[in-house]
Amino acid sequence: MSHRSRLLTRPALITCRVVVIAAVIGAGVAIAASRTLAAAPGADASAPLVAAASDLKFALDEILERFRADTGIAARIAYGSSGIFARQVMRGAPYELFLSADEQFVHELHAQGLTRGTGELYAIGRLALFAPTGSPLEPDPRMDDLARRVAAGQLGRFAIANPEHAPYGRAAEQALRVRGLWPELRPRLVLGENVAQAAQFASGGDTEGGLIAYSLALSPELRRRGTFALIPDSMHAPLRQRMVLLQGATPAAERLYEYLRSPASREILARYGFLLPAE
Amino acid sequence: MDWTAFGLSLRLGVATVVILLPLAFLLARWLAYGRFRGRGFVEALVALPLILPPTVIGFYLLTAFGQQSPLGQFFQSLLGRPLAFSFEGLVLASVLVNLPFAVQPMQNALAAIPGNLRDAARCCGLAPLSVVRRIELPLALPGIATAVVLTFAHTLGEFGVVLMVGGSIPGETRTIAISIYDRVQAFDDRSAGVMALVLLVLSLVALGITNTLARRMARHD
Numbered sequence: 001m002s003h004r005s006r007l008l009t010r011p012a013l014i015t016c017r018v019v020v021i022a023a024v025i026g027a028g029v030a031i032a033a034s035r036t037l038a039a040a041p042g043a044d045a046s047a048p049l050v051a052a053a054s055d056l057k058f059a060l061d062e063i064l065e066r067f068r069a070d071t072g073i074a075a076r077i078a079y080g081s082s083g084i085f086a087r088q089v090m091r092g093a094p095y096e097l098f099l100s101a102d103e104q105f106v107h108e109l110h111a112q113g114l115t116r117g118t119g120e121l122y123a124i125g126r127l128a129l130f131a132p133t134g135s136p137l138e139p140d141p142r143m144d145d146l147a148r149r150v151a152a153g154q155l156g157r158f159a160i161a162n163p164e165h166a167p168y169g170r171a172a173e174q175a176l177r178v179r180g181l182w183p184e185l186r187p188r189l190v191l192g193e194n195v196a197q198a199a200q201f202a203s204g205g206d207t208e209g210g211l212i213a214y215s216l217a218l219s220p221e222l223r224r225r226g227t228f229a230l231i232p233d234s235m236h237a238p239l240r241q242r243m244v245l246l247q248g249a250t251p252a253a254e255r256l257y258e259y260l261r262s263p264a265s266r267e268i269l270a271r272y273g274f275l276l277p278a279e
Numbered sequence: 280m281d282w283t284a285f286g287l288s289l290r291l292g293v294a295t296v297v298i299l300l301p302l303a304f305l306l307a308r309w310l311a312y313g314r315f316r317g318r319g320f321v322e323a324l325v326a327l328p329l330i331l332p333p334t335v336i337g338f339y340l341l342t343a344f345g346q347q348s349p350l351g352q353f354f355q356s357l358l359g360r361p362l363a364f365s366f367e368g369l370v371l372a373s374v375l376v377n378l379p380f381a382v383q384p385m386q387n388a389l390a391a392i393p394g395n396l397r398d399a400a401r402c403c404g405l406a407p408l409s410v411v412r413r414i415e416l417p418l419a420l421p422g423i424a425t426a427v428v429l430t431f432a433h434t435l436g437e438f439g440v441v442l443m444v445g446g447s448i449p450g451e452t453r454t455i456a457i458s459i460y461d462r463v464q465a466f467d468d469r470s471a472g473v474m475a476l477v478l479l480v481l482s483l484v485a486l487g488i489t490n491t492l493a494r495r496m497a498r499h500d
Contacts (some may be wrong), residue, residue: 078446
């Protein structure tokens with residue numbers, strides 16, 4: 001076909017063929033690879049699917065590790081903002097167990113008939129003032145140094161979780177309002193999508209600090225990056241954390257729910273600074 | 280390195296290319312050869328995902344996937360579960376978002392074929408389908424290859440839309456781009472770094488291939 005060779009040079013044709021062949025081979029490899037990779041632990045579609053507030057990040061990882069050792073069940077876990085998870089469940093997200101940082105979201109889902117019962121209070125969260133190594137901010141429980149720096153107009157950026165949908169963001173706003181710092185501090189705020197992102201902002205060194213979950217501040221990862229002080233729980237509404245099984249929860253999810261109520265799990269939660277509700 | 284997420288991204292890329300390519304070829308052909316009013320408008324529609332914020336696309340898709348919408352109800356009855364926060368939902372979103380990446384290179388390649396060549400083929404008695412098979416497809420091959428590479432690479436890198444309509448469900452909607460975001464929030468900079476590097480290299484290779492093809496194509500014009 002002479003018209004063909006005139007329009008498309010030979011090397012061009014060869015390149016095209018190579019690309020098309022490579023694409024076909026690549027697709028085959030990709031499909032085969034994804035099959036193999038899908039068999040990796042944690043990807044098993046029958047593993048219970050858990051949505052958890054991001055203040056649980058380190059504590060729950062530890063609990064799930066033990067749960068797997070004890071039962072052989074590897075849960076699939078997503079950490080994020082409780083408010084965003086609640087919205088996703090309302091839109092039909094297939095989570096089986098929801099560990100909220102604010103029980104209000106559990107009650108809202110229950111009112112819509114999306115849960116099995118009203119679940120159970122599993123922990124009460126606390127707030128911590130965190131300052132990364134090298135920050136001029138000195139964390140103290142009453143946030144006196146923070147107030148001083150704000151009054152002097154010296155404070156740089158300050159991180160909290162987004163108060164619009166993250167429970168720890170709401171608690172941080174309350175504490176800052178109680179201390180009378182909110183109006184002046186507001187323009188200095190950087191908002192994390194959830195409290196784990198706020199902790200990442202607060203510890204990265206680009207901010208002078210932030211109000212984050214005490215449970216995250218106690219983790220080895222954050223201890224390494226700075227200092228912190230526990231905020232008195234009188235300064236904000238209690239972070240009553242409730243968990244609930246959602247419609248469609250499998251027996252494996254039910255077992256995990258029971259496991260989370262066990263002394264072993266409660267001991268880990270207590271170690272990460274959570275207050276435990278009385279039996 | 281989150282291998283589950285990487286595997287999921289590969290699967291999403293392949294599914295997107297396989298579904299989108301035939302549709303996009305028909306659309307590209309229509310735009311390249313069709314004479315009709317409002318072509319500029321259709322072209323603008325196709326190009327829209329290039330400039331629309333992913334949150335806008337994500338918002339509309341979430342609304343369209345909802346159980347209140349006809350589309351949402353249709354898929355609910357088909358799959359037995361909602362389209363939002365599922366792999367199927369991601370594929371659909373990905374097909375829409377990648378429309379310009381698949382259509383535009385093929386449309387350009389098809390438009391570059393001289394009209395008299397296609398006329399001649401038809402005068403010589405080639406059936407319309409044979410014209411597509413023996414003239415258009417071979418000559419538009421660089422454009423098609425570019426479309427495949429760009430669509431695949433762009434699917435691997437898509438973030439905003441996936442975050443909004445997919446959430447971050449392991450093995451279902453947590454793609455490699457989302458996994459990087461999660462790893463950073465989990466203070467796991469090492470895994471995030473490895474995965475970021477993988478995406479960087481893949482994207483670089485993809486762009487290298489497309490640029491080579493574009494140059495080859497320009498040479499024969």
